[in-house]
Amino acid sequence: MALKKSDLYSSLWSSADELRGSMDASQYKDYVLTLLFVKYVSDKAKTDKSALIYVPDDGSFDYLISLKGKPDVGEKVNVAIRRLAEENDLLGVINNANFDDPAKLGSGKELQDKVSNLIGIFQDMDFTGSKAEGDDLLGDAYEYLMRHFATQSGKSKGQFYTPAEVSRIMAQLLQIPANTPKSTTVYDPTCGSGSLLIKVADAAPNGLTIYGQENDNATWALARMNMILHGNETHDLRQGNTLATPKFTYNGNLQTFDYLVANPPFSHKTWTNGFDYSFGRFDGFDTPPDKNGDYAFLLHMVKSLRPQGKGAVVLPHGVLFRGNSEARIRTELIKRGYIKAIIGLPANLFYGTGIPACLIVLDKEDAQARTGIFMIDASKGFAKDGPKNRLRPRDMHKIVDAFTGGKEISGYSRVVPVSEIADPKNDYNLNIPRYIDSSEPEDIQDLRAHMQGGVPDRDLDAVQPYWDAFPSLRAELFRPLREDYSKFAVNKSDIQAKVTQSPEYGAFAKGIADTVDAWWADKRKLLVDITTSTRANDLIQNVSEALLEAFRPRPLIDEYGMYEQLMSYWNTSMHDDVALIVSDGWDGSARPRLARTWKDKNNKPKYEEAHIVTGNRTTAKRWVMDLIPPEYVVARFFSQEKAELDGLSLEQEAASQAVEGYTEEHAVEEGLLWEAVEDNKITKTLAAARLRVARREGAEADEIEALQHVIKLYEAEAAAKKAVKDATAKIEQLALAQYLKLTTDDIQLLVIDDKWGGAIRRQIGAEVTALGQALIARLRVLGNRYESTVGELEAEVEALSAKVTAHLAVMGFKG
Structure with missing residues (x-):
């Protein structure tokens, strides 16, 4: 397995x-x-x-x-x-x-x-x-360990690892053509553990020739191991300080490369120690400040690129706007056209620092003809992941799509003309908020609406995408009140029903479901054809891109949200399933297996969590179903038995509630069952023991009757539990036997349609539901905000004050 x-x-x-x-x-x-x-x-x-x-x-x-x-x-x-x-x-x-x-x-x-x-x-x-082809288990495992070690180490120890999500984006920003020969070079002058170089090489179908330098000897050793684990045995990584002793030189000059990626140490304060000025890295530029090495590394990279070379570099945001010599260097880089794009990233992505960083895309090809810089503000797109932030698949894809397609998205991305950057009011400052306003629009309180009533049409216009998707809904929810203001045509309590039960909302949800069904049906053969030669990354790339394309033309829905739902399921479950099928085939991966066992530090046996356990303690067999958990087999082949089990479970729940309710009422101090309580609890055994004593002592009839009743309730509960246990064992035996009868078609039906398709449909359905709830929540906010005018509130206050005064007068208090 x-x-x-x-x-x-x-x-x-x-x-x-x-x-x-x-x-x-x-x-x-x-x-x-x-x-x-x-x-x-x-x-x-x-x-x-x-x-x-x-x-x-x-x-x-x-x-x-x-x-x-x-x-x-x-x-x-x-x-x-x-x-x-x-x-x-x-x-x-x-x-x-x-x-x-x-x-x-x-x-x-x-x-x-x-x-x-x-x-x-x-x-x-x-x-x-394990395959060294970009989606191999070993590479992922290595990244997993490096990420956790970086998190655990903290401080500057995180420098040896660039988050995999950032590495993948940088690799795609280089836009390496599919026919690029393996002899094409890629270089990282501060390569750390080598993850950036590996991601770039993986992005090239034929691979690339890898060069890198790393100052720290232990980190250089990690990078060497990493290369071999990923199948890049022919790498050339050298140890040493890139600024002081660059190892890749030719005839007294820096060696140049086709592609370059780097995540150098942020704002390195001792970069001048031993710096070698003989390679002309600052020719035509100012010298970077002594206590900040960001531009020293950047200019080294610019010098190391061939005339048609391209690079992607991680640097702190400060390089975009700091003044003095850095401003002069930045100005010269812009004038030469070397900067193709700037992407602002969320804060707290990188280990060892919480400051926000940016990606600078360098491109020397046709640099003098460049008239603008493509800017992306991706600072808002992330998920919390423990103490750090993390880019989600949707965030990564949106960045790459915007860059590669040159898409101008309001509040997110645009091409900024160099003339605008050079304007005296900007003076070659590249701080992204100067050019892209990604701030959330202010939720304005409308004084006229508070005074005169109504909902401002401005607020309704702000959710226009919903009205585009549901053309009649606005008219059903609102009526004109006066110019620029509307009033609710329904009660606040009816908003949710009006939205979710509208024909257009239903048609919208069905349209989404139909789109998902059509996309899944179109890709089903690709999934059926998974073999030992299938590459998991290629498979999900094909499937996920098709999902994005299917949802791009649909109104309101965010195609990246749909993509995120698929990729979330892929990362948590489907990838493992595909790896099993690639390794063992459809039939082999669907067979039940015995659970793994091992011993802990104290030499005690430990067992892998099992789906089904058969036999008693001494002969128990613990079965694990990696690909198809039993609930899918039961749902498809034993629905009647499952329905009977569900009924028995309801009966057991009712029996347990009857016990709980009766004992809560009577097993209390001075209650009929109090004499049977020990250590603040009552059981059937305690009740039976007390009943024997009560009969012998001639206790009150009410107590004896209560004890008899609670014993019957316990017996009914035990019988219900036994019925559930027996029915569960029966279904598990049926399911276990059914696994041996499954054909390949059965297995594919259970996995592709029931397990994968069902999970993805549910997750996408939840995305649609969330959209509707967001509209409902906004309408309720507006309804509450403008429910009463100031005059009505004042009148209500006066009426309440009059009531209070009247009550006080009755009580003898006079103002």
Whole structure:
């Protein structure tokens, strides 16, 4: 059975748990990533005889397994990993973690157990089917770990990782043609762990030739491992300070490249230390300020681009508007036409800093002919993700669509003429809010409406997209009152019903459902044809782009919202399903399997969560259905039995409520059941014991009757629970047997139509419902705001004051 992404993530993070507490995250990542690397290259060597990484027997992961539990396991793991490093020119890359370090791993038995447990966690992983093609499990797992390590490390330790979402956007902003040969070069002068370079290479169908430089030795080692894990064994990454000692030079000049990406350290304060001025990086430009290296890195990148070269760079927002020498550098860059686009990103995206950043797209091709800069304000599009913000699929796609299509979207994107940027009032300041107003319109209180009544037509016009989608609805909800004002034609309490029950709203919802059905039917054959050669990323790209196109022409609906619903489901569930099918085929991935078992730190058995458990404690079998959970089989093949079970469940609920209600009434102090209560609770056993005593003592008839009644209620509840348990066991046995009878067509029907299609339809339906609720909420706000005029409120206050005065007079108080 193929390893699911979610299971892999869980196992990888549990390996970090073995080390947590004894060292900083920036240190224990070395142990986890080293074992991940050894396991991956060992598995790959078993199946790929042409693999560029040679794995000696005494440097393989199988050899590490043989060391588990031995007193000198730490020392021998170090030796084995060093053997692997020596055979592949990876000394100083994969052997940096010391598995025999008592300061970090403890001593004696503690170290022995910790290292053995780490090996055991990786032992059950199987990477023989992992592909280095941009959507491979290993690459995703590596990103998962790097993201978590960056989060855990905090401070400046996050510098080694650029969020994958930002990396993917930058790769697409380069617009690399599909026929680009692999010999085309891409360069990152501050490559960190290499994620940016990998994303760019993945965006080119034929791959690219990768170059990079990283100052920090440990981070450079991570990048080397990352390249190999992603199948980019022929990379050229060098260690050193790019500004002080650039490693890529030719005849005394900087080497130039076709494409460039970078996320340099923000506002680096010591960039001048050892800076080498001999490469002419500032020729024709001012020298950047001593205490801020943003433009030093940017000008290095400009110098490193070929005459037709293109680049994408992450920099802090300050580069867009800071003055003095930076303003003069910015002015010269604009005049030369090197800046093609600027994208403002949300704050708090990057690890180690919460300040907002921007993407600057460089393009030397036809630079002198450039008459404008394309600007995007994407600062509002994000989701909260723990302590950080994160770009959602919809945010990423909207940025790329706007840039590649040159789309001018109100409050979001526009081409800003250089003449406007050069105007004295702007003076080459590139601060995005100068050119794009993305602020929310103010919700204005209308004094005339408060004084004279009515709802301002201005407020109704503000939701015009709804009236475009539902042409008759405005007239049904409002009547003209006077010029520029309307009044509600329905009561506030009837707004929701009027909207949701209108024929146009119903037709709109049905139109959305029909569009989804047509899109899904059109892509069904593509899903049916999933085979071992299917690339998951290509599949979802095809399916998701078709969904976007299907919804672009529809009024009111946000196609990116529809896209987000699909991608959310893809990321949480569907991707794992597709990976299973690619690995094991439709039939193989649908077979039930026995749950995995393992032992925790205390040597106690742990079990994977099962869908169905058969047998008793000693002979129990725990079944897991990875692709098709039992509820889908039950719904399609055993609907009658499910209906009977639902009925029994209702009866059980009623029986339990009867017990609860009766005991709440009588099992209280001085109640009929109080003598049966122990430790503030009553049970059937306690009630039966009290009944025996009560009869023997000749207790009151009411108490005896109450005890008899509550015992009957408990018995009825127990019988109802047994009926539910028996019916559940029966359905589970039927479902388990049905799995063995499923044909390939059955499996595809259950997965494509019932599971995937059903989930996506529900999520898109929720998006439509949310649209309607947003209109209803806005109308209620307006209804409440202008429900009464100031005069009416004053009259009401006067009437209430008169009542209070009258009451006070009756009570003898006089004003």
